[in-house]
Amino acid sequence: MSSWSQNYDPAHNILLSSAVAMLPILFFFITLLVLRIKGYIASTLTVLLTSIIALAFYHMPVACIVASWGYGFLYGLWPIAWIILGAVFLYKLSVKSGYFEIIRKSIVAVTDDQRLQIILVAYAFGAFLEGAAGFGAPVAITTALLVGLGVSPIIAGGLCLLANAAPGAFGAMGIPVIVGGQVINTDPSLIAHQAMPSLAVISLAVPFILVFIADGLRGLREVWLPTLVAAVTFAGVQTIVALSVGPELPDIVAALATLVVLPVFLRVWKPANKKIQTEQKAAEQNVSAAEIMRAWAPFAVLTVCVAIWSSGPFKSLFKPDGALSWTSFTFRFPLLHDVIIKMPPVTSKPTPYHAFFQFNPISSVGTSIMLAAIISTFIVKIKPAQAISIFLETLKELLIPIYTIGTVLSFAFLANYSGVSATLALLFASTGSFFVFLSPVLGWLGVFLTGSDTSSNALFGGLQAATGAQIHVSGALLVAANTVGGAVGKMISPQSIAVACAAVNIVGKEGEILQFTLKWSLLLVGIVGLLVVGQTLLFN
Incomplete structure (x- = not known):
């Protein structure tokens, strides 16, 4: 097939072209927030609208449009759906065995105040899982934990998505x-x-926002001190590790520090007034240490497995010259690989898009989560036949969420390959020095489109640096802004919201969670923009 070059300004006016490019995003928001259409229907309709725009406005070949659908949908299945399937299966094993109840009791034993439980689970434990695994597993597991502690599913999903902004x-x-x-x-x-x-x-603001959502100003007045302890511990350790070690370990070390410091602090400090769910009875705190260790063991196994899979020596086994390289299969995706050409000013010169699909059944982080689940069947004493039944039940429950994730990724890939994403990015870049404020907004938009901070940096990092050179601002600073803006954008990502709904079986409520998180996401990305402007004025 002959190549096709992207055109980022088909209307020959960047404002008009951007108005057309924005239509699918606005449509998606309207279908979820205003019309309250279920997520899988909204995402399907958005893919169809984007396809019409790609064909009629951008003149993208039909074959490339269809290939973009397929590439995105497959990426939604592998590795993303595989990761979520393993995480939810692990959670269900804990529930079906009865050990999840002991986990709940162990958290209540630390504190029976729901506001502080939210900080421990959504903020600290969620950050630990994000640092170790990422890709949806933290939101799935912590949302389920909060529901088990008596938080309503919509609120639990929203809180865990919001908490994920910190790590x-x-x-x-x-x-x-x-x-x-x-x-x-x-x-x-x-x-x-x-x-x-x-x-x-x-990172400092997020736990206070969580408490405010859980219990308003009264909650902030009553538990501001432990909230401050958690916030300062996490943000302080995260900062120290990031500045002294690098980007690999800040979340894991900061989360572990918070999970140690806050419970110790709560041994000597108790709130004068508590917010307690009716089912959280004092008697439930009497759980033996052995029972608690067995209940939490699956998550300890999960941590070990993910750490091994994320380590350099393990990853090297799957490199082209590694001993297990034969277990990974990489395909050039037909009708996309080197067919679509990225053009200036998005790149310095015409550059073909590489479209590789990798099927790595052993090295995928989802496999480490699934292995942890399998090992956990022995720990929580689930018989093989029952484990298979639980797995099939999990798969059945996740079919619609997996379809939703697949169509969301189809939309994301189509937006990228057609040039829709680049059109919006160029509009931002045309704002001159005001771009410094908008640079995190571009990362925020990138995560909305792709569901991944990593993908957002891959998509817009080059443009951020190129625009920075034009306005004499550090490219590293703008890519950092893209990254932090993307982190606060994950709470409105359709992919992340679908994961939260899947974890607690509230498929169809995506619009309610988006309505919950949108205002906080907008507030936080605006704050990041102002902070980046401040950095530029002080240090650039």
Whole structure:
């Protein structure tokens, strides 16, 4: 097939072209927030609208449009759906065995105040899972945990999505920052350094927002001190590790520090007034240490498995010259690979898009989560036949969420390959020095479109650096802004929202969660924009 070059301004007016490019995004928001259409229907209709725009406005070949659908949908299945399937299966094993109830009791034993439980689970434990695994597993597991503690599913999903803003920039062993560095050929540690001023503010603010949502101003007055302890511990350790070590470990170390410091603090400090669910009885705190260890063991196994899969020596086994390279299969995706050409000013010269689909059944992080689930069947004493039944039940429940994720990724890939994303990025870049404020908004938009901070950096990192050179602002600073903006954009990503709904079986409620998170996401990305402007004025 002959190549097709992208045209980012078909209307020969960037404002008009951007207005057309924005239509699918506005349509998606309207279908979810105003019309309250179920997520899988809204995403399907959005793909169809984007296809019409790609064909009629951008003149994208039909074959490339269809191939973009397929590529995105397959990426939604592998690795994303595989990761979510493993995470939810692990959670269901814990529930069906009865050990999840012991986990709940162990959290109640630390504190029976629901506001502080939310900080422990959504903020601290969620950050630990994000730092180790990422890709939806933290939101799925922590949402389920909060529901088990008596939080309503919609609120639980929204809280966990919001909490994910704090660790998102360094998720999955720092992959977003590492990819950002690779895109602009810069040391990732420099991007980590530039990200920390704004990210530290976000990490400090998030636990207070969680408490405010849970119990309003009364909650802030009553538990501000432990909230401050958690916020300062996490943000402080995250900053120290990011500045001294690099982007791989800030979330994991900061989360572990918070999970130690806050419970110790709560041994000597108790709120005068508590917010307690009726089912959280004092008697439930009497759980033996052995029972607690067995109940939490599956998550400890999960941590070990993900850590092994994320380690350099393990990853090297699957490189082209590695001993297990034969277990990974890479395909050039037909009708896309080297067919679509990225054009200036998005790139310095015409550059073909590489479209590789990788099927890596062993090295995928989803496989490490599934292995942890299988090992956990022995720990929680689930018989093989029952485990298979639970797995099939999990798969059945996730069919619609998996379809939703697939169509969301189809939309994301089509937006990228057609040029829709680049049109909007160029509109931002045309704003001159005001772009400094908009640079995190571009990362925010990138995560909405792709569902991934890593993908957002890969998509817009080069443009951020190129625009920075034109307006005499550090490219590393703008890529850092893209990363932090993307972290606060994950809470409105259709992919992330679909994961939260899947975890607690509230498929069809995506619009309600989006309505819950949107205002906070807009507020936080605006704050990041102001902080980046401040960094530019002070240090650039």
